[in-house]
Structure formats: structure tokens, C-alpha cells
Amino acid sequence: MSLTAAAWPVDYSVVVPVFQGQDTLRLLVEHLQAFFVEGGYSYEVVFVHDGGQAAAWEVIVQLRQELGSAKVKAIRLSRNFGQHNALLCGFHHANGRFIVTLDEDLQHSPADIGRLIERQAEGNFDVVYGCYAARQHASWRNFTSALLRQMLRVGIPELHPDYSAFRLLKTPIARHCLAMRNSYTFLDGYLTWVTNNVTSVPVTHQARLSGPSTYTVSRLVRHSINIFVTFSELPVRLLSYASLLVFTLTTVYSVYILLRKLLYNDLLPGFASLIIAIGFGVGLLLLGMGILGEYIHRINLKTTRRPDYIEAETLE
Structure with missing residues (x-):
């Protein structure tokens, strides 16, 4: 059942998959509060603990106690299911008219959510990606990511070239992804099946504040192979x-x-x-x-x- 704009409990649900964000989650929430309160938007944060560090779950529970259940939802998965599956879990619990997805490590700046919102309003887009002029990853990851994107342009031509983990989606569009069952979950591949009303807007990409990335070369290779086998003909x-x-x-x-x-x-x-x-x-x-x-x-x-x-x- 669809809801009118006035019927949604909050304006925005921010879905954050968490693996090892115990050092950055509190600062992330502070930045989100500053943006949404200053903009006059109602919001909630949906943390999905994806089988990672126990300390990260403890921080999530503390934030929920401090800010209240209306602001923070916390879901702990039974094991590590992967970032995209964790996002689907967050979509299931989101009550906002729009959903924003971003990483736990503050490489996506909460202040840039405003750019996504403005771009979405310009054309009533279903999905808006934040794209980066320069990525603050290690050089090997920048190379492998660029190579994967070139391969996906050939293998999945419907996929938006600026796809990223920093997204704004209409919640009904996100909910359509919940009904899909494939051997491998690739959220952006799902979105190509749901809608082609997609755009992007430039945003900043900041350096990690704490800890190394959990994406290794072997994980990126497996991720690429799984995408091609599942989503590309x-x-x-x-x-x-x-x-x-x-x-x-x-x-x-x-x-x-x-x-x-x-x-x-x-x-x-x-x-x-x-x-x-x-x-x-x-x-x-x-x-x-x-x-x-x-x-x-x-x-x-x-x-x-x-x-x-x-x-x-x-x-x-």
C-alpha cells in the first residue's frame, strides 16, 4: 500500500550497514543530527549490524538509549551477510518517505545529503547516486574499482555508470528490492530492474577516519565474479x-x-x-x-x- 507524503512517519530514513564502526558511529550520528535538524527534516537512523565487531553493536545500543527509539533503530544480524543484504534488512525497517544509504566510516559526508535531496527534487527521480570526482581509497582499490566499473558497463549496460554506496531512494522503490531472490545480492543491479528514472550528483569522498577497509582484493574479485554470473548475460x-x-x-x-x-x-x-x-x-x-x-x-x-x-x- 502506498502512502501520501503526509502519511510517512518521517521524511528520511538513513540506513547504515555496520561492521567495524565503533570509532566513527557516534560522530556520524552527530553529523546526521546537525544536517537534518538544521534543514528542518524529520529523520531516523537504521543501523544494521552485519555480524561485525561486538564493540560496534555496543555503541549502537548506547546511541539508541541516548537518542531514543524514535531516532535510532538497531538490528543485529545472526552473521555477516554482506553490505547489500544488510541494506535490504534496513529497507524493511525504514519508515521514511525517502531512504538514504551511506557507509559507517564517514567517507560519505552527511552534509552532502542535501545535494542528493536537491537533485531528486529537480526531476522527481526514483534514485539519486552520489558520484565522486576523486576517491579516497588506496591506489590498488581505485584501480580495481575502475576496472570493475568498465567491465560492468559492458556486462550490465542498464546499470547507471555513477552507481555508489551513497544513494537516495524513494522508499517504495527500495521496497520492491525486498521481493527479489537471487543467488547473489547486488542492490544496484536490483535497482536497474525496478526503475530507469535514475540520476547522480557530484559529492565529496573523504579519507577513512579509522581502521583499514574490510574490502580486500580477493573480496572484490569474488564480488565481481558473483555480479557477472548473477546479473550479466x-x-x-x-x-x-x-x-x-x-x-x-x-x-x-x-x-x-x-x-x-x-x-x-x-x-x-x-x-x-x-x-x-x-x-x-x-x-x-x-x-x-x-x-x-x-x-x-x-x-x-x-x-x-x-x-x-x-x-x-x-x-x-
């Missing part, structure tokens, strides 16, 4: 095209060998039958693999029904 489509090409070439060559054998009979004994058997057989085998890959791709999109997250403790 490019790998299986390349296999299908390659299989069809090899099948066509081997079939043409086999026909050529057969005709030459029948017309000129200048080939070594057994050569024609060997080439036809190997060439046509390999081509047919690869074509079958391509067709099978197409079916497996569709089965993968439809059959996975495991939960995206499990809540161990909910305070709201």
Missing part, C-alpha cells in the same frame, strides 16, 4: 556466440573436406572421415554447451530462495 552470451561460430566453421570445413573427397579423392585414406568426425563433433558439442548455458542462466535467476539475511536481535 555477457559471459553466457559470449559462450553461445563462440559455440555457434565454431559450429559454423567446423561444419563448413567438414562439408569442404567431404566434397573434395567425393570430387577429387586426393586425400589420405581416413583423413576425411576423421576431420568430419572431430570437426563436426566438437562444433556440435560446443553449441550444445552454449544452449545449456542459456538454460542454466535462467534457472539460476529463478530457483534460489534462501533468505537474504536473518535477524538475531531487533530494537525498534
Whole structure:
């Protein structure tokens, strides 16, 4: 059921997935308070503790006690389900007309939420991404992130080129993502299926205030592979095209060998039958693999029904 603008309990729900933010959460909340109070907006903060440091959960509980249940919701997941699954959990508990997602480490400046709000109002957009002129990550991560983005532009052309973890979404749009069940959760991939009314606005990207990033090279590689296997048709489509090409070439060559054998009979004994058997057989085998890959791709999109997250403790 949709709600009118006046029927939403608050204007904005800020959903923050938490893993090791015990050193930055309190400062993050102070910055959020300063922005929303000064702007005259009602808001709530939804913290989703994604199986990380116990100290971070203790800070979340303290903030809830200090600010009250109307301002802070706290959900602790049973284990680490990943950032995007944690965001889906936050969407389920959000009561704002709009949802803002940002990281725990203050690399996304709460003051820049105003830019997202202004951009959304300009065109009544469903999703607004904050894009960065310069990213304050380590050089290896900047390189791998840039490489992944180039790959995704080819593999998932519908994906907005400026996608980021700093987003403003209409809550009904975010709720549509809750009904999706894939073998891997990629929130921005979900959003490409829900709407194309998407834009972006430049924001600042600040250096981490505490601790190293939890994203390692191996995690980024796994993340990239999972996105391609789940959301992109490019790998299986390349296999299908390659299989069809090899099948066509081997079939043409086999026909050529057969005709030459029948017309000129200048080939070594057994050569024609060997080439036809190997060439046509390999081509047919690869074509079958391509067709099978197409079916497996569709089965993968439809059959996975495991939960995206499990809540161990909910305070709201």
C-alpha cells in the first residue's frame, strides 16, 4: 500500500550497514543530527549490524538509549551477510518517505545529503547516486574499482555508470528490492530492474577516519565474479556466440573436406572421415554447451530462495 507524503512517519530514513564502526558511529550520528535538524527534516537512523565487531553493536545500543527509539533503530544480524543484504534488512525497517544509504566510516559526508535531496527534487527521480570526482581509497582499490566499473558497463549496460554506496531512494522503490531472490545480492543491479528514472550528483569522498577497509582484493574479485554470473548475460552470451561460430566453421570445413573427397579423392585414406568426425563433433558439442548455458542462466535467476539475511536481535 502506498502512502501520501503526509502519511510517512518521517521524511528520511538513513540506513547504515555496520561492521567495524565503533570509532566513527557516534560522530556520524552527530553529523546526521546537525544536517537534518538544521534543514528542518524529520529523520531516523537504521543501523544494521552485519555480524561485525561486538564493540560496534555496543555503541549502537548506547546511541539508541541516548537518542531514543524514535531516532535510532538497531538490528543485529545472526552473521555477516554482506553490505547489500544488510541494506535490504534496513529497507524493511525504514519508515521514511525517502531512504538514504551511506557507509559507517564517514567517507560519505552527511552534509552532502542535501545535494542528493536537491537533485531528486529537480526531476522527481526514483534514485539519486552520489558520484565522486576523486576517491579516497588506496591506489590498488581505485584501480580495481575502475576496472570493475568498465567491465560492468559492458556486462550490465542498464546499470547507471555513477552507481555508489551513497544513494537516495524513494522508499517504495527500495521496497520492491525486498521481493527479489537471487543467488547473489547486488542492490544496484536490483535497482536497474525496478526503475530507469535514475540520476547522480557530484559529492565529496573523504579519507577513512579509522581502521583499514574490510574490502580486500580477493573480496572484490569474488564480488565481481558473483555480479557477472548473477546479473550479466555477457559471459553466457559470449559462450553461445563462440559455440555457434565454431559450429559454423567446423561444419563448413567438414562439408569442404567431404566434397573434395567425393570430387577429387586426393586425400589420405581416413583423413576425411576423421576431420568430419572431430570437426563436426566438437562444433556440435560446443553449441550444445552454449544452449545449456542459456538454460542454466535462467534457472539460476529463478530457483534460489534462501533468505537474504536473518535477524538475531531487533530494537525498534
